[in-house]
Amino acid sequence: MLLRAARREAGRRGPRVQITGPELEDLACQAAGDALLAITQKAGQFRGESRFTTWAYRFVIFEVSAKIGRHFWRHPTRPLDAESWDRLPDRFGFDPAQESEWRDLLAALRRAVDTELTPRQREVFVAVALNDVPPDALAIKLGSNRNAIYKMMFDARRKLRAALVANGYLHDEESRRS
Amino acid sequence: MNGWAALDLFLQTDPRDVGCAEAMDLLHVYADLVAAGVPAEERYPGIAAHLRACGPCGQDYDGLLAAIAGAAP
Numbered sequence: 633m634l635l636r637a638a639r640r641e642a643g644r645r646g647p648r649v650q651i652t653g654p655e656l657e658d659l660a661c662q663a664a665g666d667a668l669l670a671i672t673q674k675a676g677q678f679r680g681e682s683r684f685t686t687w688a689y690r691f692v693i694f695e696v697s698a699k700i701g702r703h704f705w706r707h708p709t710r711p712l713d714a715e716s717w718d719r720l721p722d723r724f725g726f727d728p729a730q731e732s733e734w735r736d737l738l739a740a741l742r743r744a745v746d747t748e749l750t751p752r753q754r755e756v757f758v759a760v761a762l763n764d765v766p767p768d769a770l771a772i773k774l775g776s777n778r779n780a781i782y783k784m785m786f787d788a789r790r791k792l793r794a795a796l797v798a799n800g801y802l803h804d805e806e807s808r809r810s
Numbered sequence: 811m812n813g814w815a816a817l818d819l820f821l822q823t824d825p826r827d828v829g830c831a832e833a834m835d836l837l838h839v840y841a842d843l844v845a846a847g848v849p850a851e852e853r854y855p856g857i858a859a860h861l862r863a864c865g866p867c868g869q870d871y872d873g874l875l876a877a878i879a880g881a882a883p
Contacts, residue, residue, distance in 0.1 A: 685878075689874055693873040780832040
């Protein structure tokens with residue numbers, strides 16, 4: 633049951649991160665094995681808030697997720713410290729024909745990244761938003777965890793949006809609702 | 811969605827967002843409610859907000875729902 637779920641989950645995610653064939657099968661087997669170990673160790677913590685199978689599947693999903701995060705650094709797509717600002721227009725779907733309209737916005741965003749964020753927030757924002765490093769992979773690289781990376785990104789996004797609103801590039805939520 | 815709207819959406823944060831740790835602690839409960847057709851978002855708005863905003867947790871949630879559906883008779 634666990635192996636079947638691990639294979640399904642690895643098959644769902646693997647191709648997106650270029651893991652296929654025997655490597656994917658190996659990842660699924662390891663995830664199922666580690667999930668079984670975690671379930672055995674934590675069975676006493678099951679409080680009956682969900683079906684037992686759903687609680688157990690959660691460990692399979694987490695193990696597949698963690699193993700795919702670790703796999704990223706075997707074939708990183710770009711250096712962690714690269715700053716791929718030129719990829720932003722594509723990422724957000726800005727029309728090249730209308731560059732005169734959004735060039736100032738992206739320049740303001742870049743200024744805000746440099747002036748509003750702490751060094752750690754900047755490092756995380758650049759890795760995740762500019763270099764497409766998956767948060768789980770970044771957490772491994774920085775010796776952190778998903779929750780801390782998310783919190784760092786959350787605070788960075790909030791600060792950057794506030795800076796763009798303050799400078800008239802975006803509307804604040806209150807005026808949007810009124 | 812144009813670039814401005816996409817960037818704006820990316821930068822928006824929801825104050826109800828509970829973060830990864832709490833969302834993952836209750837993911838099995840939330841997923842079971844959704845699978846049973848119960849309006850889980852109303853009961854756990856902070857988890858719903860988080861799953862909308864966090865790519866990795868959203869992936870785990872999708873995977874858990876797929877596992878539940880795959881195990882259904």
